[in-house]
Amino acid sequence: MTEGPVLPRSIQGFEVGQVLHEGGMAVLMSVTRPGDDLPMLMKVPRLREGEDPAAIVSFEMEQMIMPRLSGPHVPRFIALGGFEAEPFIVMERIQGAPLSVRLRDLPLPAEEVAHIGAAVADALDALHHQHVVHLDVKPANILFREDGTAVLVDYGLAHHEQLPDLMAEEFRLPYGTTPYMAPEQALGIRNDPRSDIFSLGALMYQLATADLPFGEPQHLKGVKRRLWRDPVPPRRRRSNIPPWLQEAILRCLEVDPDARYPTAAQLAFDLRHPEEVSLTHRAGKMRRDGFLTVMRRRLRQRDPQHRAFATARQVQAAPILAVALDFGEMSEELAEALRNQMQKMLGSRPGARLACLNVLKSNLLSIDTTLDDQGRNRHVQRLVELRHWARPLGLPEARVTFHVLEGADAADAILGYARANRVDHLVLGARASSLQRRLLGSVSGKVAAEAPCSVTVVRRRGPE
Template sequence: MQRQAVGDVIDGFTLTAPLKAGGMATLWLAAHPEHHGPLVLKIPFLDPGGDVSAILGYEAEELIHRRLSGPHVPRFIAAGDLATTPYLAMGYVRGDSLGSRVRAAPLPAAEVARIGLAIATALADLHRQGVVHLDLKPENVILDGDTAVLLDFGLARHALLPDLLGEESALPMGTAAYMAPEQVLGERSDPASDIFALGCILYQLAGGEEPFGRPRTVPGMKRRLYHAPKPLRLLAPDIPAWLEEIVARCLEVDRGRRYADAAKVAFDLRHPEQVTVGKRGPVSRRGLPRRLLDLFQKRDEREMTGTPTQARRQAGPALILCAVDLDAAQGDLAAAILAETGRLVAARADSWLACVSVLRTELIGETRSVDAQGRSLYIGRLVALKDWARPLGLPEERISYHVLEAVSAGEAILRYAEHNEIDHIVIGARASSALRRHLGSVSSKVVAEARCSVSVVRVRSGGEP
């Protein structure tokens, strides 16, 4: 991808000055004649032969950020096309990075409480919009007076959207120093994970160090499941007991004892006189099995997000997965799948469509990641998937696009459908052959093993479905 320079114009956005770059993207101050005030362009590093997690992070951030609003997130302006120059354009956020403030820690208790209240208020607003941040850390918080603005939604999870990153990997995702225990175990759905991260930040602000250090290995991250951090009072002898109690409740491994709602954290920080201070000792080894068992018990996501369970009982499926074979030789079949998909999404106005295509990987040997011209096969497939779905005319909030990399297309589709609680799958079936009858087909595997209803689309020899 071509490197940008001051004065470059991308879709009408003029780059005016570079900002501090991150590990996954470059940041630019920008201007646009149709948008008032300074803007920021975030341009991801998408190496054609690199890890697809960067592309997934960009796609996830675009899907989620465009759905967010309010004073605690940057204003979303636009997103670039993956086929040309991908970018996210957003409003410039004035204020100070919490990353610079944390370097001055330990801070006075009153300042720690003020910052904590600002972040808890921002988290409560984010969670009300159905989003868990999952990478809350000082560098992703801007403080403008008593208002906190949260940045970078590349690892976030939206309750009503597929979990792109969670589908790609079960390894822990986030920043090790602030990651919740359930995130270490691969769970990415609970707002309480952000509250744990907030507790880590408050501990660091008050005590001057991270509660669990900065482990670089998964076993090191898992230590927080059974090793409590040193008591905050040892690092900050003058900390009020009520503030120490709030931090400790944020850092509970057992989510039944942790704060379940960021708004309650904010309330306690506003009303310290109402905080009940309990006795806290070292972690009991006798209680470890019970604590681990509680940690593995997954909460009902509908209860978490407030989505009524009866909303999924209307006529027609709510969540539809369309598995698309983009092989050029399958043009008639792709058109027939499009027609069947259009019929299903028209059945109810609140349905949502996931368009999925599978890039086959090699079980033995190296898997090719670029084409003959050096272009990313993954991005090319993603662009082709969007082109295929364009005739459906669905608004952006009702459709998403996913390229899965797998040895077995059938296994990838089934795993995706189960992970995202899909109601109905649309899949094509190629013409029969002796070899396919012997080895089995992707569609037959999906029909046999799917935990939801499936429509199989076939095309007769004359090209009619």
Template sequence: MQATTLEAGSELDGFRILRRLHAGGMAVIYEVEREDLPGPAVMKVPRLEQGESGATVVSFEVEQMMLAAAGGGPVPALYAQGDLAREPYLVMERIEGETLSARMDQLPWSLDEVCRVGAIVADAVQALYERDIIHLDIKPSNIILSLDGRAVLIDLGLAHHAHLPDLLAEEFRRPLGSAPYISPEQIFGVRNDARSDIFALGAMLYQLATGHLPFGAPNSLSGLQKRFRMQPVPPRGWNPDLHPGVQEIILRCLEVDPARRYANAAQLAQALRDPDSVPLSARSYRRQRDSAWQRFKRWLFGVGFDPAAVPPAPIAGSDPIVLVLVSAWQSDEALQQALRQQAARTARARPRTRMAFVTVVKPAPVMGVADDAQSAPRRHLRLLVELRHWAANVDIEAARKTCHVIEGADVGRAVLEYIRANPVETVLLAAGPNEAFAGRATAAVARIALQAPCTVQVVRVPPGS
């Protein structure tokens, strides 16, 4: 039986399933119990069936890392986690309360409620930031209003940590976030600016105060990019009685340029608790969008918007990477052992580097497969476990190792894309004495060696050794 189809009364690793709480597109949530748990708990099981993407596994890895790093507080406490080689799951604290999305049928909210809830959510975002984490997927369904008056943030599968490897940024080249709330810089792939969460909070506050989304719910990249040049209808255009200070707060959060937003969530929370003290500008009273000329100027700015030119908040950080290419086509154990030994020597010589062990596989079939055991996420998970086993035999500390399964029809191109998108300073790859007869291997090794914008070391084993 798949873990996502567990019935009440069944068990998984000693956890007794009490009931299914939620079945989402990425995971299934159960209420569970076990004698050694410190309190009420839920189990989150990722969906690994056909039709799902390998990104499900990466997102699961990210959430596991973030919950462990946060240690509770503004997010649920992590109690246990499943073995990736058997059945992945996360067991975490159950927060008593309701998600913010459960109250979205009551929009628009009163001014007092918008400010009260907005402030406690901003408090939670700030507390997460103080743990060096940016959520990057703030939206009503990812916020629980607890019975004790807190806001608790859930679903950290897209989050970024200042001092942990950003697996999503390293492996994917597309916008990651929820379309109605994603910040402009996230659309360009910037994931290390805490002010991205301020933008999402502004979009959510706009929705609570007006009953509308500021940019709708676009489903294409061009639709997402409209927020660079199209100003939303001022909140007072929907709700004429809205406090001018609250409109000023919301529109400041929704600035395209992160430098013009609130610097952090603590400032936003303070403004929401005292909107009468917010300095007002002309836009505080507007009920219509800017004039055609002003929109044209905004369009010009949007066309030239370059998030790389905007200094990110000081949460960003990344160690240099040594990429170790572990190739599926090579079965020579002597060659594999030589690659492991060279990786260990390189790591000892460069103590500030991180070792990224990478394997490249062909993309999963578009139409999926008949057997869930061969689905894209199951295949990704299986290869990830094998890669971790391979890397475990490299004699360096575990904290300096990450493992990446990347899809790509062309191995050389996939590796070069990874190198160009990440701070890779050295590539280690193996080439055996009979590589001349392995066309795919030869082409990949040659292409990486010739085109990589970094040092490339080719590990070989002499014939007859």
């Protein structure tokens, strides 16, 4: 076990106990609170030197999503702490073990695979009704209550239909667990609930055969093979798997989401009523698809980039506004002028979203450090400054997001964000006149000249 972050014994009224788990992006600890008998755990993001910025962004997503979830299939949300002090999420601690402990017993009998699959499908159906796609369905993220109810945990990679998708906006590569990732996820599409059905199909395949349907690819190229290459049929690996279970599993694993179960509820029904399963050619398959079928799939493959980050309907319903802030060059007067500009634009566009941007410049020739001179995480400090600047705007959480971009050239980073996220209007402040600006050109000038959208440059009042 790697060394975790050094934490105080008490955080905002919660007494910190044992470290329960250390993952790639966060640490889980048991906590208690005087007068509260509910078993609780605290999740804290990793903020040490060299940590992946995705850990911070995914934690922000989880902080946004968890308070909106309810019901027996999710841990009860209790409290959270912002990045201004000690970031954390406190939630109910589910007493049951994760499904991953059963992996040592594989393969499982068909009836048990169906029982587990139906319970997880129930949880997915409840989640999808709350406008959330989980996008990381795997054994470690599934727990069971004492009555057998499945509970889905870890919402750092999830997509909420009514919230900004920070993971999609800030990172070009897809995040997820590759053995269970749906084909469309590998292409950057994160808003289809049927992606979770695909992941559950991969999980049931593993439970029934003791093998993963697509192996454990280490690179994106390997993940994308599932866009055209089908898995070995489960009954080829284990002849005692009944046709109805193979039918259900392979239907979940269809490349085209339209060919999968339309809802998790329908999948749960089939798993609970095997005699009602309508058998197709999938039930009797004993070999993978032939060369010609695979080649046809490869040739039909379409570029999905036009719908990877926002659908046309979303763009038309609410324009995306972005403001780029340079705290090193920005006076309080310019900060206020930028706020006034955004208030005017937001006031005339009640459905608009605002993205607040800051660029953390990286070095081309030297090794970057993620900590400042005081040992604080630079990425987190910039997030705090962005939130402080935007607070007077009084925008609800669903209308404003905060993004710390990284790049050697600030203008290129801003332009890349605007292009990737289809920003409709970009606002930024002009620097005061300086020798550097005259010799090298201004960030605002380059952005205004090359941006794929409208640009407003705000200058501070008075002589420069």
